[in-house]
Amino acid sequence: MKLTQYKYKEETPPNYDELKKSANRMANWKERLAAVEELGKWKTEQTISILSNRMKNDPVYQVQEAAYEMLQNFGEDVEMPERNENELIKDTDKVLVRIKKSLPADHSYEDFKAKLQKMRSDIYDTYKGAKGDEFEAWLEARWKAAPVRTRRK
Incomplete structure (x- = not known):
């Protein structure tokens, strides 16, 4: 991996809190x-x-990688984080099932996607960032695999 040298100042940024x-x-x-x-x-x-x-704990690998590069640039002794291929947010599959079951039985994938984005933007955004171009296919596969709402007798 080619490390780009960035210029930095050794002072607190004026917008640090933000x-x-x-x-x-x-x-x-x-x-x-x-x-x-x-x-x-x-x-x-x-x-x-x-x-x-951010390097150690961010669920999106691009953010981890950027933090790693910045720390390397500062001369910090850090190791590149491993890519997490597992569940990025705990119980994501359970949340997706709940969202699917909360929709009418004849809902579309677009309805499901919109409700996920509205109810759990953290899950939507994290996986969209982590999966990149594969996000739509991944989410649609999860939607298809989730159990369908059943009527109680």
Whole structure:
């Protein structure tokens, strides 16, 4: 992997509190990525701490990778995180089943997708970021595999 050298300042960014919130906003992986990239321009204990946390704990690999690059650029001794191929958010399949069962029996995939996006934007956004171009096929396969609503007798 080719490491790009980025210029940084050794001071706290003027918008530190805003960047900290953005870096931890779990419902928007692109916002977290942008915050990580901006924090990488400012080398302080606080920014290193946030970047380390995102590198170790972010469910979207692109965010982990960006945090790793920024920390490497600062000269920190860090290891590239392994890509998590398992469930990124605990009990995702259970949530998807609940959402499918909450819809009418004849609902469409688009209805399901819209309700997921509305009810659990964190799951929608995290998997969209992690799966990239494969997201639609992955979500539709999960929708098809989830049990259909049954009428109680």
